[in-house]
Amino acid sequence: WRFNYRLRWTDQVGLSDDLARVVATRTGRAGEPGTYADQAPIARKFVIDFEGGALAHRDHSDNIEIRVNASSGEIVNPYLRQIEATGGWRAFFDWTGQAPGGSDPVELRCVLAEGESVLSETWTYAYVPQRLPPMQPTIAEPHD
Numbered sequence: 001w002r003f004n005y006r007l008r009w010t011d012q013v014g015l016s017d018d019l020a021r022v023v024a025t026r027t028g029r030a031g032e033p034g035t036y037a038d039q040a041p042i043a044r045k046f047v048i049d050f051e052g053g054a055l056a057h058r059d060h061s062d063n064i065e066i067r068v069n070a071s072s073g074e075i076v077n078p079y080l081r082q083i084e085a086t087g088g089w090r091a092f093f094d095w096t097g098q099a100p101g102g103s104d105p106v107e108l109r110c111v112l113a114e115g116e117s118v119l120s121e122t123w124t125y126a127y128v129p130q131r132l133p134p135m136q137p138t139i140a141e142p143h144d
Contacts, residue, residue, distance in 0.1 A: 002107040005021055005078070005127040008118050008141055014122050015046050015054060015062050017052075018053050018054050018055075019053045019054065019118070019120055019121050020051060020053040020054060020089070020119055020121070021050065021053065021120070021121055022048060022049070022050055022052060022118040022120070022121060022123045023049045023050070023051045023054055023088065023135050024048070024049040025046070025047070025048050025049075025123070025125065026046070026047040026048075027044050027045065027046050027047070027127075028045050029042070029043075029044070029045060030043035030044050030076070030094040030095070030096060031043070031044045031045070031071040031079045031094065035043065036043040037066035039094075039096070040097075041098055041131040042094075042099060042130060042131055042137075043094060043095065043096040043097075044094065044095050044127065044129075045060065045090055045092065045093070045094050046091075046092070046093055046094075046095065046108065046110075046125070047090060047091070048090070048091045048092050048110055048123050049083065049086075049089070050088055050089045050090075050091065050092075050120045051086060051087070051088035051089075051119065052088075052114055053119065054120070055087075055088065055089050055112065055119055055120065057088060057117075058119075059082065060084075060090075061141075063114050063115070064081070064089065064112055064113070064114050064119065065109065065112070065114065066078045066079065066080045066081060066093070066110065066111075066112060066114055067112070067113055068091075068093050068100060068108070068109065068110045069108075069109050070095055070097070070106055070107070070108050070109075071100070071106055071108075072097060072098070072100045072106050073091050073095055073096060073097020073098065074095070074097050075138040076093065076094040076095070077092070077093060077094050078091070078092065078093035079091075079093075080092070082110070088094065089112060091110055091112065093110070095127065100129075103128065104127070105126035105127055105128045106127045106128075106129060107124065107126055107127075108123075108124065108125040108126075108127055109122055109123065109124050109125075110122070110123040111123070118123060
């Protein structure tokens with residue numbers, strides 16, 4: 001058998017201009033500020049920024065929804081906020097649960113939609129659960 005193919009890497013993905021793109025991903029401790037001690041040590045918060053495409057001229061009154069799933073564990077508190085400064089949208093959710101075992105990652109997927117219409121590319125992430133170090137209390141030093 002002979003195969004011929006070409007691979008390309010660019011900083012601009014050749015997606016439809018109709019789909020919003022993922023422009024940033026952040027992760028940290030799950031839960032609301034002040035509740036971190038109550039969260040499982042492997043639970044994580046994910047924050048994803050989407051911009052452009054079908055989201056460019058939408059506002060918070062539109063029926064845009066976040067659709068998130070995980071190959072194992074549970075998605076908790078998914079919600080979406082518009083970023084007024086950029087016109088983009090920020091998706092938030094927490095993942096909690098048990099590690100799948102071995103070195104298998106939890107496969108996460110997130111997309112923004114309105115009814116049957118998909119508005120964004122699909123964000124995918126392979127999360128290998130690991131414990132975060134415990135939070136250390138911050139003690140302010142008096143200033144003279």
